[in-house]
Amino acid sequence: xxFEKGHKETTRKRIIDVASRRxxxxxxxxxxxxxxxxxxxLTNGAFYPHFASKQALIKEALASALVDKLxxxxxxxxxxxxxxxxxxxxxxxxxxxxxxxxxxxxxLLPEIARQSKPARKAYEDGLLAYLSKLxxxxxxxxxxxxxxxxxxxxxxxxxxxxxARAVQDKALAEDILEVGMEAAxxxxxxxxxxxxxxxxxxxxxxSPCQGPRIRKSATKHE
Amino acid sequence: xxFEKGHKETTRKRIIDVASRRxxxxxxxxxxxxxxxxxxxLTNGAFYPHFASKQALIKEALASALVDKLxxxxxxxxxxxxxxxxxxxxxxxxxxxxxxxxxxxxxLLPEIARQSKPARKAYEDGLLAYLSKLxxxxxxxxxxxxxxxxxxxxxxxxxxxxxARAVQDKALAEDILEVGMEAAxxxxxxxxxxxxxxxxxxxxxxSPCQGPRIRKSATKHE
Amino acid sequence: xxFEKGHKETTRKRIIDVASRRxxxxxxxxxxxxxxxxxxxLTNGAFYPHFASKQALIKEALASALVDKLxxxxxxxxxxxxxxxxxxxxxxxxxxxxxxxxxxxxxLLPEIARQSKPARKAYEDGLLAYLSKLxxxxxxxxxxxxxxxxxxxxxxxxxxxxxARAVQDKALAEDILEVGMEAAxxxxxxxxxxxxxxxxxxxxxxSPCQGPRIRKSATKHE
Amino acid sequence: xxFEKGHKETTRKRIIDVASRRxxxxxxxxxxxxxxxxxxxLTNGAFYPHFASKQALIKEALASALVDKLxxxxxxxxxxxxxxxxxxxxxxxxxxxxxxxxxxxxxLLPEIARQSKPARKAYEDGLLAYLSKLxxxxxxxxxxxxxxxxxxxxxxxxxxxxxARAVQDKALAEDILEVGMEAAxxxxxxxxxxxxxxxxxxxxxxSPCQGPRIRKSATKHE
DNA sequence: ACCGGCGGGACGCCCCGTTTCT
DNA sequence: AGAAACGGGGCGTCCCGCCGGT
Numbered sequence: 030x031x032f033e034k035g036h037k038e039t040t041r042k043r044i045i046d047v048a049s050r051r052x053x054x055x056x057x058x059x060x061x062x063x064x065x066x067x068x069x070x071l072t073n074g075a076f077y078p079h080f081a082s083k084q085a086l087i088k089e090a091l092a093s094a095l096v097d098k099l100x101x102x103x104x105x106x107x108x109x110x111x112x113x114x115x116x117x118x119x120x121x122x123x124x125x126x127x128x129x130x131x132x133x134x135x136x137l138l139p140e141i142a143r144q145s146k147p148a149r150k151a152y153e154d155g156l157l158a159y160l161s162k163l164x165x166x167x168x169x170x171x172x173x174x175x176x177x178x179x180x181x182x183x184x185x186x187x188x189x190x191x192x193a194r195a196v197q198d199k200a201l202a203e204d205i206l207e208v209g210m211e212a213a214x215x216x217x218x219x220x221x222x223x224x225x226x227x228x229x230x231x232x233x234x235x236s237p238c239q240g241p242r243i244r245k246s247a248t249k250h251e
Numbered sequence: 252x253x254f255e256k257g258h259k260e261t262t263r264k265r266i267i268d269v270a271s272r273r274x275x276x277x278x279x280x281x282x283x284x285x286x287x288x289x290x291x292x293l294t295n296g297a298f299y300p301h302f303a304s305k306q307a308l309i310k311e312a313l314a315s316a317l318v319d320k321l322x323x324x325x326x327x328x329x330x331x332x333x334x335x336x337x338x339x340x341x342x343x344x345x346x347x348x349x350x351x352x353x354x355x356x357x358x359l360l361p362e363i364a365r366q367s368k369p370a371r372k373a374y375e376d377g378l379l380a381y382l383s384k385l386x387x388x389x390x391x392x393x394x395x396x397x398x399x400x401x402x403x404x405x406x407x408x409x410x411x412x413x414x415a416r417a418v419q420d421k422a423l424a425e426d427i428l429e430v431g432m433e434a435a436x437x438x439x440x441x442x443x444x445x446x447x448x449x450x451x452x453x454x455x456x457x458s459p460c461q462g463p464r465i466r467k468s469a470t471k472h473e
Numbered sequence: 474x475x476f477e478k479g480h481k482e483t484t485r486k487r488i489i490d491v492a493s494r495r496x497x498x499x500x501x502x503x504x505x506x507x508x509x510x511x512x513x514x515l516t517n518g519a520f521y522p523h524f525a526s527k528q529a530l531i532k533e534a535l536a537s538a539l540v541d542k543l544x545x546x547x548x549x550x551x552x553x554x555x556x557x558x559x560x561x562x563x564x565x566x567x568x569x570x571x572x573x574x575x576x577x578x579x580x581l582l583p584e585i586a587r588q589s590k591p592a593r594k595a596y597e598d599g600l601l602a603y604l605s606k607l608x609x610x611x612x613x614x615x616x617x618x619x620x621x622x623x624x625x626x627x628x629x630x631x632x633x634x635x636x637a638r639a640v641q642d643k644a645l646a647e648d649i650l651e652v653g654m655e656a657a658x659x660x661x662x663x664x665x666x667x668x669x670x671x672x673x674x675x676x677x678x679x680s681p682c683q684g685p686r687i688r689k690s691a692t693k694h695e
Numbered sequence: 696x697x698f699e700k701g702h703k704e705t706t707r708k709r710i711i712d713v714a715s716r717r718x719x720x721x722x723x724x725x726x727x728x729x730x731x732x733x734x735x736x737l738t739n740g741a742f743y744p745h746f747a748s749k750q751a752l753i754k755e756a757l758a759s760a761l762v763d764k765l766x767x768x769x770x771x772x773x774x775x776x777x778x779x780x781x782x783x784x785x786x787x788x789x790x791x792x793x794x795x796x797x798x799x800x801x802x803l804l805p806e807i808a809r810q811s812k813p814a815r816k817a818y819e820d821g822l823l824a825y826l827s828k829l830x831x832x833x834x835x836x837x838x839x840x841x842x843x844x845x846x847x848x849x850x851x852x853x854x855x856x857x858x859a860r861a862v863q864d865k866a867l868a869e870d871i872l873e874v875g876m877e878a879a880x881x882x883x884x885x886x887x888x889x890x891x892x893x894x895x896x897x898x899x900x901x902s903p904c905q906g907p908r909i910r911k912s913a914t915k916h917e
Numbered sequence: 918a919c920c921g922g923c924g925g926g927a928c929g930c931c932c933c934g935t936t937t938c939t
Numbered sequence: 940a941g942a943a944a945c946g947g948g949g950c951g952t953c954c955c956g957c958c959g960g961t
Contacts, residue, residue: 037943056362058280062930075944077932136361138413140278149419156418180427181407181434188410192356194364196378197371205402212403215441216434283953296921305954481923500806502724506950519924527950578858580805584722586860593863600862624871625878629847632854636800638808640822641815649846656847659885660878728934740941749934
């Protein structure tokens with residue numbers, strides 16, 4: 030073989046890494062394969078031996094970024110920093126600036142929603158893994174409730190980070206981060222109840238949420 | 252002249268409406284002017300008399316959608332439904348499905364962050380108006396705290412909606428909406444303190460959040 | 474409008490003419506749109522306002538060439554030259570050399586068989602018109618038999634011309650033309666019978682031809 | 696050596712067979728080496744040890760198909776079926792459908808005309824062998840006249856088959872086959888004279904055909 | 918004098934036929 | 940013997956300006 034064993038895997042990984050960063054920086058739709066390949070030190074022609082299509086690369090790049098962020102989550106919660114460490118690492122100025130190395134959810138969610146099913150499945154898997162890990166650092170660790178609470182916290186963080194990135198006023202961006210931090214910590218610490226995963230699929234006709242139950246649990250800790 | 256007065260305005264508005272919907276549905280980068288013009292009943296050539304560039308249209312379409320959503324917010328909070336009405340209208344199944352008629356933030360935030368400054372300013376203005384209005388339905392109505400709390404709630408809703416749209420499992424999507432509702436209502440009702448808008452722009456060097464203050468306020472309502 | 478009225482039609486016709494010649498010369502698959510547009514004095518971008526796809530252009534170019542050849546047929550059979558004029562104009566050295574201005578059937582038939590249905594329909598229509606016209610110069614002019622005989626003559630001419638073009642030996646090519654001429658004239662003059670169009674669609678299971686009937690009718694007028 | 700002797704020959708033959716079929720099915724220009732190699736159970740890289748270029752493969756595949764068809768011709772004319780057997784096997788419904796296993800002339804002639812000289816020479820050789828064999832089943836067997844008559848019959852069959860494949864109306868296609876059969880049999884049986892192969896290469900300046908002679912011979916059997 | 922029909926380049930993804938070097 | 944990469948070009952479509960009609 031022309032290249033030592035493992036070369037192809039190395040190349041493939043390099044393309045994925047470059048793509049993963051570009052997609053998060055400029056969006057997947059706006060990132061051209063030519064640019065990605067060039068930054069990977071390759072030419073256009075070398076793309077298709079590695080991936081069947083741009084769609085396939087998007088899926089791989091997404092999965093890769095999700096794994097990276099899961100690893101980072103473990104690191105961020107070490108040394109007793111717990112959930113607060115995770116939140117603090119997420120909602121900070123550096124993360125606003127560094128979208129290409131940051132959370133793929135914050136950078137790509139609307140685009141992910143427009144991807145093919147396999148790509149969305151890959152995202153779903155990565156997301157659930159992340160939320161589970163995040164839930165382990167919450168009070169009810171291990172229970173479904175912790176994952177649900179983690180979901181809320183993550184939603185908030187994603188939204189806040191995106192808004193902070195979108196606004197033009199830097200001071201406002203920082204305020205939003207700050208507000209997000211407060212609220213995320215509140216959600217992390219409050220004892221608001223989390224209902225178990227609803228099994229009555231489709232029973233709730235128009236309102237997917239059970240008002241009373243929530244209200245009850247909400248009042249519980251006020 | 253060939254056309255009655257106001258024709259041009261009408262045409263312009265139609266283009267903006269069509270674009271606004273398509274941008275939210277497919278993303279701004281992925282939406283071509285040709286398609287927008289065709290759906291508006293015009294030819295490609297009719298675009299540039301109305302807008303200087305696609306960028307300009309993006310800005311207008313964004314601003315237009317934000318105004319629409321502000322109106323909708325007023326409607327959703329009528330009849331004493333207050334903040335809960337707004338949340339319920341935001342985090343529901345129909346909104347997950349209808350991205351083209353839905354919240355521009357949920358559909359476009361990462362792309363907005365990549366737009367030119369004027370477009371981001373337009374977004375910022377629309378957003379602040381929305382958050383102010385939302386804040387009026389919160390306990391501390393009128394105060395800065397209410398806007399800050401509204402910011403957190405909105406961030407959470409945006410994130411939850413985006414995630415619900417992105418995942419492939421429909422049951423999971425509904426769970427996420429539900430979790431988001433719970434948490435949003437919790438944030439709306441809890442008396443967690445909100446710090447005033449920091450005026451020390453750039454003073455906080457690396458950590459944009461004031462740990463102690465937040466911790467204090469967080470502990471306040473535990 | 475930027476251009477005087479009728480300009481677009483002129484441009485469109487020019488593209489079709491260029492394409493029609495290139496397709497016959499190099500094959501449709503091997504002819505690039507870029508080259509066609511350049512030879513038409515235009516750039517790539519001007520293609521799609523005129524045609525929906527390359528397929529559409531192929532269909533138009535084919536139809537155009539067929540019409541041209543129908544006109545040429547009328548010319549070639551004038552002045553009492555009749556069918557012999559047509560044959561002589563078809564099976565000659567110049568036609569072997571000039572495939573780009575020649576018969577589209579001879580140049581493209583196998584490719585036509587691989588085109589989309591609309592393109593094949595266009596070919597079918599042009600072919601039938603040609604065969605009808607050719608039949609008018611045969612003894613039984615006006616009858617179905619004349620069209621059938623014309624079909625045989627045309628098949629022979631197409632095959633002979635293609636073979637003459639394909640072989641490498643020029644003398645052989647000329648022999649083939651000559652042989653084709655003899656045979657074509659034989660077919661044109663012989664009183665071999667032509668059966669009416671069979672209406673028993675599908676009745677003949679494996680053999681689409683009714684040997685006996687042909688033989689019988691053939692003997693009938695010998 | 697790693698592989699038993701003859702392995703390379705086997706592989707080479709497999710590539711040729713696969714290519715031969717694909718070329719006839721989709722055209723040589725439209726058939727990619729990647730697909731051919733994949734169907735042959737090999738990777739792209741294995742091509743160049745066997746062939747110098749795609750051109751070379753085209754030539755080999757063409758020659759191979761011609762040999763196959765020569766064998767088939769022998770089979771089709773066995774048992775006293777003679778020329779009629781050959782014609783019947785050529786102009787039938789199955790051959791219309793099965794271009795990938797069918798006559799290379801019918802499938803590829805216009806493309807062959809655009810190939811390099813060696814490829815055209817290979818075609819020429821295969822064709823002449825085929826025509827000689829076909830001529831053996833004609834009245835003047837062994838004479839030049841028989842080959843010439845075979846040439847005419849073959850031209851007619853090739854043209855008719857191509858047209859039958861190209862038209863969109865299946866009933867029309869069958870009619871064309873039928874008409875072709877009649878005419879081919881007529882040519883096979885008529886006693887129209889065949890002139891000897893002209894040796895005056897290039898002497899016939901503008902008119903490659905000797906009108907009077909043909910007319911004379913044509914009148915002979917009317 | 919305002920529209921808008923028409924064309925201009927460039928670039929998108931995909932894939933081609935080919936070479937290089939282990 | 941063959942895995943890996945190379946350029947170039949395929950078609951399609953993008954965003955944008957020129958300038959003539961009504």
